[in-house]
Amino acid sequence: MTQPLPSTRRFRVRRLAIAGVAVALSIVGWYVVRYHVWDEYLFPRNFKTVEEGKIYRSGQISSHLIRKTLEQHQIKVIVFMSRDDRRIPDVDAECKVSAELGIERHNFSLGGDGLGNPASYADALAVLTASEKVGKAALVHCNAGTQRTGGVVALYRTLIQGRTGEEAYIELTRAGHDPDDNPGLIPFLNQNMKQIAEMLVDRGVIERIPNPLPHIKS
Numbered sequence: 145m146t147q148p149l150p151s152t153r154r155f156r157v158r159r160l161a162i163a164g165v166a167v168a169l170s171i172v173g174w175y176v177v178r179y180h181v182w183d184e185y186l187f188p189r190n191f192k193t194v195e196e197g198k199i200y201r202s203g204q205i206s207s208h209l210i211r212k213t214l215e216q217h218q219i220k221v222i223v224f225m226s227r228d229d230r231r232i233p234d235v236d237a238e239c240k241v242s243a244e245l246g247i248e249r250h251n252f253s254l255g256g257d258g259l260g261n262p263a264s265y266a267d268a269l270a271v272l273t274a275s276e277k278v279g280k281a282a283l284v285h286c287n288a289g290t291q292r293t294g295g296v297v298a299l300y301r302t303l304i305q306g307r308t309g310e311e312a313y314i315e316l317t318r319a320g321h322d323p324d325d326n327p328g329l330i331p332f333l334n335q336n337m338k339q340i341a342e343m344l345v346d347r348g349v350i351e352r353i354p355n356p357l358p359h360i361k362s
Contacts, residue, residue, distance in 0.1 A: 185206065185208050185209070187209075188202055188203075188205040188206070188209050188210075188213045189202055189203035189204060189205060189206070189288070189289060190202050190203040190288060190289030190290065190293075190319065190320060191203075191205070191213065191289075192289075192319060194284075194297055194300070195276070197218075197281060198275075198276050198281055198282070199272055199275075199276065199281070199282050199283075199284065199300070200217055200219070200281070200282070200283045200284075201283070201284050201285060201289060201293050201296075201297055201319070202283060202285040202289045202293070203285060203286065203287055203288045203289030203290070203293070204226065204232075204234050204235065204238075204285060204286070204287050204288075204289075205234065205238065205285070206234055207233055207234050207236075207237030207238075210234070210237050210238050210241050211241045211245075214241060214242070214245060214247060214283070215245070217281060217283070218281050219247060219281050219282065219283045220246075220247055220248065220275065220280035220281055220282070221247065221248045221249075221250070221271065221272075221275040221280050221281070221282040221283070222238070222242060222247055222248065222249045222250065222282070222283050222284075222285070223250050223252065223268045223271050223272060223282060223283070223284040223285075223296070224238075224249060224250065224251045224252075224253075224285060224286070225251075225252055225253065225254050225264070225268065225284065225285065225286040225292035225293060225296065226253060226254075226256075226285075226286040226287045226292065227253050228251040228253065248275075248280075250267075250268070250271050252264035252265075252267045252268045254286075254292045254295075255292075256286075256287065256291060256292070257291055257326050257328055257329060258291035258292045258294065258295040258326070258328075258329040258332065258333075259328055259329070259332050262336040262339050262340050262343070263343060265295060265296060265299055265333075265336075265340050266340050266343035266344055266347065266349075268284060268296045269296065269299060269300055269303070269304060269340075269344060269349060270344070270347045270349050272284060272296070272300060273300075273304060273349050284296050284297070288320065289319065289320065290319055290320035290321050291321060291326055291329055293319075294315075294316045294319050294320070294321045294329070295316075295329060295332075295333055297312075297315065297316070297319070298312040298313075298315065298316050298333060298360055299312075299333065299337075299340060301315065302337075302354075302358035302360065303337070303340065303341055303344060303350060303354065303358065304344075304349070304350065306354070307358075308358065309358045309359045309360040309361050310361060310362070312358070312360050313330070313360050313361055313362050316330075316360070323362075330360050330361075333360055334359055334360055337357050337358060337359070338353065338357055341353040341354065341357065
């Protein structure tokens with residue numbers, strides 16, 4: 145059998161390389177469409193129901209979807225756990241739409257890993273429970289809707305609703321929190337659980353500090 149000429153072999157290698165690049169670009173393109181275009185234009189980022197008709201959670205919702213999302217779920221209160229920077233287009237759009245719709249907006253900023261001043265968690269929970277009592281649907285969110293928002297919801301489940309730390313952990317991870325990527329969040333919540341509970345007692349949110357204290361764990 146006649147061996148292919150060197151030039152023919154180079155042509156085949158080049159053709160395979162081009163095909164490989166085309167496949168890689170297709171995969172990248174699919175990723176961009178799936179995780180950026182769809183999220184930004186079709187679905188509000190990481191939007192989930194905490195309590196139907198009462199409390200919802202999400203990441204920062206795109207300017208293209210913010211009005212529709214707020215109106216659809218009849219949101220009357222927003223609790224925002226990220227930096228309130230109007231230079232960010234989506235944040236600016238949320239501010240403007242909230243003002244137009246008469247929605248209260250409360251900012252209790254924390255670091256992206258959910259660490260910071262424990263009072264931010266207590267303040268967020270106080271607003272959420274007050275809104276729930278008067279029948280105003282509330283949305284709690286940060287940028288991605290996983291760490292800071294996850295921390296608020298985990299504390300709401302344990303300190304307000306009395307659910308177990310295991311249940312809170314499952315919900316926290318299902319919403320995107322990865323203890324390997326962010327090992328500090330759960331220890332921070334557990335270490336500050338008593339202090340946050342004391343703040344909630346002072347604010348009249350709960351009657352007493354739970355005994356025993358909840359412990360978020362797998």
